[in-house]
Amino acid sequence: MHAYRTHKCAELRAAQVGESVRLSGWIHRKRDHGGLLFVDLRDHYGITQIVTDVDSEAFKVIDKARAESVITVTGDVVARSPETVNPNLPTGEIEIRARDVAIQSQAQELPLPVFGDAEYPEDIRLRYRFLDLRRERIHANIVLRSKVIASIRQRMIGQGFTEFQTPILTASSPEGARDYLVPSRVHPGKFYALPQAPQMFKQLLMVAGFDRYFQIAPCFRDEDARADRSPGEFYQLDFEMSFVTQDDVFAAIEPVLHGVFEEFANGRSVTPAPFPRIPYRESMLKYGNDKPDLRNPIEIVDVTEHFRDSGFGIFAGIVAGGGTIRAIPAPKAGERSRKFFDEMNDWSRTEGYSGLGYINIKGGEAGGPIAKNHGPEATAKLIEALGLGPDDGVFFAAGKEADAAKLAGLARTRAGEQLGLIDANAFAFCWIVDFPMFEWDEDNKKVDFSHNPFSMPQGELEALETKDPLDILAYQYDIVCNGIELSSGAIRNHRPEIMYKAFEIAGYSQEEVDTNFAGMINAFKFGAPPHGGSAPGIDRIVMLLADEPNIREVIVFPMNQKAEDLMMGAPSAVTDKQLRELNIRIVEQPAKS
Numbered sequence: 001m002h003a004y005r006t007h008k009c010a011e012l013r014a015a016q017v018g019e020s021v022r023l024s025g026w027i028h029r030k031r032d033h034g035g036l037l038f039v040d041l042r043d044h045y046g047i048t049q050i051v052t053d054v055d056s057e058a059f060k061v062i063d064k065a066r067a068e069s070v071i072t073v074t075g076d077v078v079a080r081s082p083e084t085v086n087p088n089l090p091t092g093e094i095e096i097r098a099r100d101v102a103i104q105s106q107a108q109e110l111p112l113p114v115f116g117d118a119e120y121p122e123d124i125r126l127r128y129r130f131l132d133l134r135r136e137r138i139h140a141n142i143v144l145r146s147k148v149i150a151s152i153r154q155r156m157i158g159q160g161f162t163e164f165q166t167p168i169l170t171a172s173s174p175e176g177a178r179d180y181l182v183p184s185r186v187h188p189g190k191f192y193a194l195p196q197a198p199q200m201f202k203q204l205l206m207v208a209g210f211d212r213y214f215q216i217a218p219c220f221r222d223e224d225a226r227a228d229r230s231p232g233e234f235y236q237l238d239f240e241m242s243f244v245t246q247d248d249v250f251a252a253i254e255p256v257l258h259g260v261f262e263e264f265a266n267g268r269s270v271t272p273a274p275f276p277r278i279p280y281r282e283s284m285l286k287y288g289n290d291k292p293d294l295r296n297p298i299e300i301v302d303v304t305e306h307f308r309d310s311g312f313g314i315f316a317g318i319v320a321g322g323g324t325i326r327a328i329p330a331p332k333a334g335e336r337s338r339k340f341f342d343e344m345n346d347w348s349r350t351e352g353y354s355g356l357g358y359i360n361i362k363g364g365e366a367g368g369p370i371a372k373n374h375g376p377e378a379t380a381k382l383i384e385a386l387g388l389g390p391d392d393g394v395f396f397a398a399g400k401e402a403d404a405a406k407l408a409g410l411a412r413t414r415a416g417e418q419l420g421l422i423d424a425n426a427f428a429f430c431w432i433v434d435f436p437m438f439e440w441d442e443d444n445k446k447v448d449f450s451h452n453p454f455s456m457p458q459g460e461l462e463a464l465e466t467k468d469p470l471d472i473l474a475y476q477y478d479i480v481c482n483g484i485e486l487s488s489g490a491i492r493n494h495r496p497e498i499m500y501k502a503f504e505i506a507g508y509s510q511e512e513v514d515t516n517f518a519g520m521i522n523a524f525k526f527g528a529p530p531h532g533g534s535a536p537g538i539d540r541i542v543m544l545l546a547d548e549p550n551i552r553e554v555i556v557f558p559m560n561q562k563a564e565d566l567m568m569g570a571p572s573a574v575t576d577k578q579l580r581e582l583n584i585r586i587v588e589q590p591a592k593s
Contacts, residue, residue, distance in 0.1 A: 004072055004104075010046025014093045016077045021096065023048055024072040024104065026134065027065055029115045037062055040115075041073060041096075044139075049086075049095040050075070058098035068107040068114055068134070074100040122552075127566040129557055141554045144264065145542045149216055151263055152237055152538075155256040161214040161239060166201035168194060168218070173516070178222035180232075188583035194220035197535060199454070200520045202240040203492055206531040207523045214239040216538060224561070227550050228484055228540055231563040236487065237541075240533035246475050246491055249532050250274065250431060257479070257486075257536065261427050264545045271429040275479075279434040288326075288409015290435075293483030294428035296416035300408045303327045303396070306382045312373040315357070315398055324401040326408035329386055330415045333393030334361040340418070341368075344395060347414060353407050357396035359383075364390040413483070427481055427544065434458075435476040438469040438505060448506050451476050454520075455490035456532075457502060464501045479536060481544055489534025496524050 004024040012021065025043035032038075037059055039050040050073050052058040058073070065071060075098040086092030111127075112120045114134045125132045132138055153163070172179045172193035179193040195201075197219045205213045217238040225231040237256075241249060254273040261270045276294070283290050286299045304325045307315040315325055333340065341358045348356040359371045359379065371379045386394060395415065397407035416422045437457045439450035447469050455474040457463050463472050475491035493499050499521065503513045513521055542554040552558040559565050579586065 001074075008045040009041055009043040009048045010090050012048060012077055012091050012094055012096075014079060017079045017094060019077050020074070021077055022072065022074045023050075023096065025070070026114075027062075027067050027069050027071060027107075029067060030062070038095075039073075041071070042134075046090055048091045049080075049089075050098050051095050052098040052101075056098065058101040061101040061103060062098070065103055066107045066109065068110060068131070069103060070105040070107075072102045072104055073098050122560065123566060126552075126558065126560055129567050133556065138553065141542070141546045141548065142556055144546055145538075145554055145556075148260060148264060148542050148545060149538060151260045152256060152541075153216065155259055156214045156237070156239065159212075159252055159256060161212040162210065163215050164205060164210070164213050165215055166195070166198040166205075166217065170195050170201075171519075173200075180220045180222050183582040183584055185582055196221050197236070198238050200517070202238060202533065203454075203494075203520060203531065204523055206240055206242045207526070207528045209242075209529075211242045212239075213241075213533075217535070222563075225559075225563070228543065230539060230551050230555055230558055231561065232559050235538040236535040237538060238533075238535045240531055242529040242531045244491070244530065244532055246433070246477065246532065249489065249491070249534065250277075250477075253479075253534060253536070257429065257481075257541075260541070261481075261545065265427065267425065269423075269426045271427065275429040275431055277431045277433050280432055280436065281434070283432050284405055288405050288407075288412055290432050290478065291480045291483055291485045292430065292432075293413065293416075293422065294430055295423045295426050295482060296412065296421055297331070298329055298412045298416055298421065300405075300412055301327045301329070301386055303382060303385070306378070306385070307374070310373075310378065311375050312370050315370070315396070318398045323399055324404040326397045326404045327382075327386055328395040328397065328408050328411045328415060329388060330358075330393040330395060330419060331389070331421065332391055333415070333419060334363075334391035336393075341393065341395075344411070344414065344418070348407060348411065351407070351410055353397075353399075353403070356407070356411055357398065358393060359396075360393050361388060361391060370396065429479065429481050432478040432480060433476075434473045435478075436470065437472040437474040437476075437502070440470060446507055449502075452488065452490050453502065453506065454493055454499070456493045456530075457498070460495075461498050461501060464498065464505060469505050475532070477534070479534065484540055484544065486540055487534045487536040489532065491530070491532035494524055494528040494530055496521055499524070 001022055006022045009023055009025050023041055025041045028040035028042040028047060030037065030039050035054045037052050039062055040047050041050050052062060073096060075096040077094050078097050080093060080095055110131065112124055112131060114131060133142065169182060169192040172181065172191065173196065177196055179196065182192040182194065184190045184192060198217050202213055215238050217236055218233055219236055220233050223231065241252060254275055258270055258273050280290055283292055285302060288300055302324065304319055307325050308319045310316040319325065338360065341360055345356050357370050358368055360367045361383065366379050366383060388394060395411050397404045397411060435451045437450065438447050441448040451474065455476045458473045458475060459467065477490065478488050479486045493502065500510050500513060539551050539555060543551050546554050548554055557567065
């Protein structure tokens, strides 16, 4: 018999009754029923119930062992009586009557329990992450992550992509987020950078003629944490393709994303390919942002002209001053009390806005200050234009266009949640396309890149030379699911003369481009194919599939919001000897008064 186990803790069934077996695992929980002691023994695969009586030597050993101690149990498989069968457990028809128990590792008193679903402070969970990972939900999330990555890898290979690994130690880039820098011992005063993404390397692979590349790529960015973004490091499905249009990129990756979501959807619906394509400006108008949650049926409408010279003076004044009025229909909101509308108004103030106007329709009668002052005829015309029913409602966001759009987008989400309109059993995908190539930087009073400086402008060089920069669109696109951006992507600018011109418009000289992006611009001068790609976030994909609100719940060893690893104590101080080897001196920061 094997020293530790003949079976795993999820394997034994009624067919093995009468066999002598050996299992090893953790004591999940103990239950003392007078003369009998029951133990749920847990390993990576599942749970098996162990039973021993007070007269057994095994009883004495188990009785002294704390929860989460590691033990090896030798015993016989016996059938549970019909009334004690556990249908929720794969091994629920049997139990092991222990003859011998050996303690492999005794657990101390636990800082947080593994059994149960009690919530514990994040700092405790992260400091003792190895215990947190034993808990059923988190353990299942990490297993799901592994299965998702394996599925993605197989699907990418099936689509004709080849996996390559790109460097981790590379050069610092002046674009994007802050780099993590790594000092060089053999080149004093110089630094490597950890890659924010393999962007330049994957484009160089296309220049090298590899045609279709992918990898599950680690990326490193020194930026703040968010619910859907891990600080420090994250992983993405990085891919690039040669001789492709935007449509070709979509056609290649949609089957991968649809397939992996469908595989792990657990009954939830998935948008069939081809995914809807929504131009950026349309998305900003209808949904108030560029990552719309299409599970929410509400669509925002611009009603500015309805309030020009209106009897509702506040809105009329905003319109006269060049402002915008956006309407957020609220289906069946008229069936709610006035409290619902007042709470939405109060909520908007907590978001930093002056408030949300509204019209409340009950039995076909429009009520509220806006309807009263706007006038019956004008209000009826507005309601008809919005297609509102006799018991609907509508909220209004007013102000400068950008502010009104943002508030309308937030209100759309809030109303959808409060009215129960969002389908929790769906994965709704879409592409956001036709991003502006440039935007106006109000702080620096200059034109700058709005999204990705290495994208091909629509219209190429002719557009850059003849059009207003703010009117130029780019072959840039985002893939969005349930209101979460999974990735950005683009058809790349592979022609040096177009790249120089694009950077010139944004205020960069040819010399600056040659210096800052030497590796890529030089390669493009030796024959580069048209190419494009994207990089959906692995962490975000798993977060959606696991139905978790925070990305840290699907990462094995995440950092906290301050980019600290509480378990390993990173970042940490290093010795003076290490600093001397690297020719580095730490400058003490002055104490804050």
